[in-house]
Amino acid sequence: MENKKSVTIHDIARVLQIDSSTVSRALNNNPRVSAKTKKIVQDKAKEMHYRPNTLASNLRTQKSNTIGIIVPHITKYFFSTAISGIEEEAHKAGYNVIICQSKDSEDLEAKNINTLLSSRVDGILLSPAIKTSTIDHIQKAMESNIPIFFFDRYIKEVSTTKVITDDRITSKELALHLLSQGIRKLAVLTGDTKVSIYDNRVKGIYDAFKESGLNTESKLIMQQIKLDIDEAHEAINKWVEKKVDFDAVFAMNDMAAIGAQKALQEKGFKIPEDVLVAGFSNEPIAKLVSPPITTVHQPAAEIGKLAAKKIINHIQESDKSILASETAVLDSELIIRESTLRKK
Amino acid sequence: MENKKSVTIHDIARVLQIDSSTVSRALNNNPRVSAKTKKIVQDKAKEMHYRPNTLASNLRTQKSNTIGIIVPHITKYFFSTAISGIEEEAHKAGYNVIICQSKDSEDLEAKNINTLLSSRVDGILLSPAIKTSTIDHIQKAMESNIPIFFFDRYIKEVSTTKVITDDRITSKELALHLLSQGIRKLAVLTGDTKVSIYDNRVKGIYDAFKESGLNTESKLIMQQIKLDIDEAHEAINKWVEKKVDFDAVFAMNDMAAIGAQKALQEKGFKIPEDVLVAGFSNEPIAKLVSPPITTVHQPAAEIGKLAAKKIINHIQESDKSILASETAVLDSELIIRESTLRKK
DNA sequence: AATTATTGTACAATCGATTGTATTTTTTTT
DNA sequence: AAAAAAAATACAATCGATTGTACAATAATT
Incomplete structure (x- = not known):
């Protein structure tokens, strides 16, 4: 043949x-x-x-009609949903997408950016890796004149357009909800607060305490972990064994909340009678465990769509000078379920 | 500027x-x-x-070092995990990947294939849409001389290399396990049996009945639904209301199993005391619901890796004539959990 | 019918990297 | 030191599509 x-x-x-x-x-x-x-x-x-032949056409026209996406993990529901949103908008506008995973590694993230730039994508939507401590690779990429926008997570030091949720506000709401149930002491499982989203969620909790006039010293304990089932499970176990007193857990994602709930149930605590449990992100699983877990719904698809719209707009705008970097904040929504409702 | x-x-x-x-x-x-x-x-x-400039290089060398992936939904854990596996192998070999979603629509699938071919990908890994009834668009693509391999799902009528799991065998195992618990009647919630994977799983069940010398007429009922939580929930409700007798449910994916379990529990049945429930695919959620659900673990990442290896091999093999299409079958694994263990 | 305007096509350069062939430079051999 | 061989570099075509300019064919105007 x-x-x-x-x-x-x-x-x-x-x-x-x-x-x-x-x-x-x-x-x-x-x-x-x-x-x-x-x-x-x-x-x-x-x-x-x-x-x-798209290659030939792209070479000649100096544009690829392609948008690069970099997320920490495509296997996370939030991100795959956001990607779906990006894809949808992109296709509508005649753009393709290339998806990369950073696996939360700064190295991989830098490599991904390089690959995307070499592929001459017209723009990059980035949700930075947890481990991203230096911003060199991002700065350098931005010099290359192709736009890099953030979605969901962002890096404070880098000034560019971002599409995020009002984590701080909804985190505060959730904390207020927990406090309103009359809890003695709140235990918080957070991720690395160098990451924008976790930083904001923690700040929301402090906001709630301040607004309630409560003392964080005596009524709040906090631990930073890798936010997955196993580490949350372990963290709770240690607390319980050390007889640390708390009667509500606020985990900064749903997986950690589930791990915490499991650990507590194994130790004989009843949820929500003995301890309240709340998570964040509204993973599909959160409503399927027993009891269903209170969480915050983030509009992942909408974040993706908006980010895509914004970057495509930017790409197609000939007069770049009029485009300042902006921050779009989408509402997230408190979803109260059984796990934080004290029976009367 | x-x-x-x-x-x-x-x-x-x-x-x-x-x-x-x-x-x-x-x-x-x-x-x-x-x-x-x-x-x-x-x-x-x-x-x-x-x-x-990758574009220029690719144009000149007539290869893109890119592999296209088409899956029904990237938000499904199985697929995002498989994609991760593909990505890993591809990157190792110096290839990039472009990911597309067919949303289980044949139209979109055809469009995706076209896009990928126009982008001059070196090969396509396809897990076909449920709705794929005609094979024209795939046949036509194969004429273009770029290899299209299947993974997980496949189309019988198209002869090409595929990487799949031994669904039929493990489905049979699961059915035998259920029968061994001494059930009266098995209720099966299946997806469209035009889809290879569901077809095979159903065949596995029949295999089990045959091997056990049991009569499928009297001991098996089956219904085809869209395999998600809501449709499963509804299907079970209808059965219960119609007083259809069964004491085990085998749903062909975990989401449907979860929906079924919820529905049964709401109707007052105890799992597993009154009814056994089993799913398929080992979604992370399956072990987190109460009771944890028996399921079949499919090696998604391995499927992806192997598929990637095979197509890269094919691409790099200069003498295509020696490459016949082959079928690689990976073992899946029965995971028995509380939901199907009758208390003694 | 001659001139101008309009429309439709052809020519040729270009995007950036690659690669076969030709040429120059260096090294080795006699 | 001249000839042959080897190494390093330059030239030029190519991948396939796009696009500004030039030219030809037709239509409109006088």
């Missing part, structure tokens, strides 16, 4: 005895080509199974 | 007063360039922040 080479506009031009530029214009519906010729060309293109 | 054009090998060549072909060879470590010149060029390239 010979190696079938793919059909080019030159092949079509040769067959029709016309110039390839005319073929190109005909296929792109350019007014300089007569309707008659267009029809002939388009028919022949279909007949010959012509498929435009 | 002027529009910074990116640095090309020609820019480097001009600065160094040498030919761009030498620059190209120096950067690619070609033996035709002296070590001294290589050093000079590479240093200068770094200094000038040179970044190769």
Whole structure:
């Protein structure tokens, strides 16, 4: 079997005895080509199974109509949902997306950025890695003149457009809700507060304490962990064994909340009678465990959509000077479930 | 701010007063360039922040070092895990991936294939949409001479390499396990049996009945639904209301199993005392509900890795004639949990 | 019918990297 | 030191599509 080479506009031009530029214009519906010729060309293109070579086109036009996405983990529901949102908007506008995972590693993130820039993406939507401590690789990329926007997570020191949620506000709401249940002491499981989202959520908790006039010294304990089931499980176990007193757990994501709930139940605590448990992000699983867990719904798909819209806008805006970097904040929503409702 | 054009090998060549072909060879470590010149060029390239233009390179070399992936939904844990596996192997081999979602629509799937072919990916890994009834778009793509391999799901009528799991065998195992618990009647919630995976799982159940010498007429009922929480919930409710007799549910994915379990519990049935419940795929959530649900673990990451390896092998093999299409079957694993263990 | 305006096509350069061939420079051999 | 061999570099075509400019064909105007 010979190696079938793919059909080019030159092949079509040769067959029709016309110039390839005319073929190109005909296929792109350019007014300089007569309707008659267009029809002939388009028919022949279909007949010959012509498929435009995006590489060649992109090279010539200096744009790839592609948006790069970098997320920590595509297996996380929040991110895969956000990606879906980005994809949807991107496709609507005729853009493709390339998805990369940083696995929360700064190295990989830098590599991903490089790959995307080499692929000449028109823009990058980035939700930075937890471990991102230096911002060199991002700064350098921004010098290359292709826009990099943040979504969900962001880096304070980098000034660019971001699409985020009002974590701080909703975190405060959740904390107020817990306090309103009359708890003695709140235990918080947080992620690295160098990460914007965790920082904001913690600040929200302090806001709630301040507003309630409560003393964080005596009524709040906090521990930083890797926010997954196992580490949360372990952290709670240690607290219980050390007889640390608390009667509510606020974990900064749902997986940690589930791990905490499991650990507490194994130790014989009843949720919510003995201890309240709350999470964050509204993973589908949160409402399926027993009891269903109070959490915060973040509009992942909307974040993705908006971020995509914004960067596409930016790409297509010829006069870049009028585009300042802005911060779009989407509302998140407190979802109260059984796990934090004290029975009367 | 002027529009910074990116640095090309020609820019480097001009600065160094040498030919761009030498620059190209120096950067690619070609033996035709002296070590001294290589050093000079590479240093200068770094200094000038040179970044190769992948588009140009790909156009010239007629390969993109990119693999396209099409899955029904990236938000499904199984698929995002498989994608992670593919990515890992691909990156190891110097390939990038482009990920597309078909949303289980044949139209979108065809569009995705077209996009990928236009982007000149070197190969496509496809897990076909449920709704894929015609195979034209796949056949046509295969004519274009770029390999399309299946993973997880496949289409019988299309002969190409596939990487799948031994669903039928493990489904049979699971069914045997249920039968061994001494059940009266098994209720099966299946997806569209036109889809390979569901077809195989159903066949596995029949295998188990045959092996046990049991009559499927009297001891098995089956219903085809969209395998999600809500439809499963509804299906179970209807059965219960109609007083259909069964004391075990085998749902062909975990979400449906969870929906079924919820519905049964709401109707007052105890799991597993009154009814056994089993799912499929070992979603993380399956072990977190109460009671934890018996399921089948499918090695998603391994499937992805193997599929990636196979297609990269195929791409890099110059003598395509020796490559026949093959079927790799990976073992899946029965995971028995509380939901199907009758208390003695 | 001659001139101008308009429309449709063809020509040729270009995007940036790669690569076969030709040429120059250096090294080795006699 | 001249000839041959080897190494390093330069030249030029190419990948496929796009696009500004030039030219030809037709239509409109006088």
